[in-house]
Amino acid sequence: MKKNQFVIVGLGRFGSSLGRELIQLGYEVLGVDKDEEVVQEMSDVLTYTVSADCTDEETLRSIGVRNFDVGVVAIGDDIQASILTTILLKDLGVKTVVAKALDELHGRVLEKIGVDRVIYPERDMGIRVAHQLVSPNLLDYIELSKDYTIAELVVTGKMHGKTLSDLDLRARFGCSIVAINKPNGIIIAPTATDVLHERDVMVVIGTNEQIEQFEEAATR
Template sequence: MKKQYAVIGLGRFGSSLAKELIELGFDVLGIDSSEQTVEKLNGILTRAVIADSTDIEALKALGIGNFDCVIVAIGNDIQSSILTSMLLKELEVKTVVAKALTELHGKVLNKMGVDRIVYPERDMGIRVAHQLASPNLLDYIEISKDYTVAELSVPKRLSGLSLKELDLRVKYGCSVIAINRKDSVTIAPMGTDILNDSDVMVIIGNNQQIIDFEREFID
C-alpha cells in the first residue's frame, strides 16, 4: 500500500508540500481551521477538512493515528504547533514532522520527540546565500550539521577531466556521488567518467570541504 500523509496547516508551506506529495502519487489529507483555505484545496488533495488540530477528539475522529506521516505546517501560531505535535505523539502517529519558526520552537519540538523538524525560512535563506556567493552552485542542502550535498555546474576549466584526475576525495575529502547530464544521470560514477561543461556534479562533503573545492576550481 502507498503511504498516507496528513498535512496540518495549509498555508503557503503546507499547501505546497501537500500538492507535491499528491504529484508524487501519495494520498494526502489536508487539515486547516480556515474554511476558505480548505475549499481551495478540495478536489486537489485526496481529502481536505476543517478541523481544530489542538482538539484530540477531532484528531481521533479523522483517524490521524492511522497515517504513516503527519506534517505539522502551522503558520505563526507556535502554541498551536506545539500542542498539535504533542497530541500527535500521544496518539502514537508513526512519524511526526513539524515546521519550526525559531530555534527555540525547534528545541521544544525536539524535546517532545518530534521525529523531524524543518526550518523552511532559515534553510531557504542559507541556500540562497550560497547560490549568490557561487554562480556555479545550483543547489545546496544541509543533510546534517556536518554534511552537505551540493549541486555544482561543471566550469569550462574542468571540462574533459576524469574524476580520477580531479581526485576530489584525496584532495578535499568530498565525493562526487552523481553526474547529471542533459539526457542521463550517472549514480556513483567511476574514476574514468569524464566531466563536460554542460554537466552538473552532485557532491557530498562537509561545508568547509565544499567551500575549499569551490574556491580553487569553480569559476
C-alpha cells in the same frame, strides 16, 4: 510496497506547497485546517481535506489521523497550537511526526516533545539562497548536518573532458561526487573513468569547507 500516507495540519503557504508536491509524487495526502475557505481551495488538489480544530484530541481521533504514516504540523504563527497538535499526533500513534518551527526556541521545544524531524523553511531557504548568490557555480545547497552538505555544482570549462580519476577529489579535498546530471540522464555512483563535460551538474557531498575548497579550485 504500500506508499506512505501523509496528513498535513495547516494549509498555509508551506503546508499547501508541500501537499501539492506530495500529490505530484503520487502520494495520498489529507489536508487539515481550521479555515474552511482554505480547505475548500485545496479540496480539488489534495486526496482529502477536512476543516477541523487540530488542538482537540477527539477531533483528530475522529478523522483517523492514527491511520497515517507521516504527520506534518505546518501551522503558521500559533506556536501553542503547533506544540499541542504535535503532542496529540504523537499520542495518537502517528508513526513519524514532522513539524515546522518558527524559530530556534520553538524548534527546541518540538525536539523535547519527541518530534522526529524539525523543519525551518525560512531559515533553510535563506541559507540556500545566500550560498547560491555568492557562488555562481552552485545550483543548490542542502545542509545535512552542522558539518556536512550536499551541493549541486556546475562543471566549469576547467574540468571539461576530465575523468573523476583526474580530479581525484577524495584525495585532494576529502569530498565525493555521488552523481552527475548530464543532458542524456543522471549517472548515480559514477566511477573513476566517467568523464565530465562543461555544464554537467555534479552532486557533491562533503563538509562545507571541503566543498568550498573544491569549488575555488575548479574556478581558478
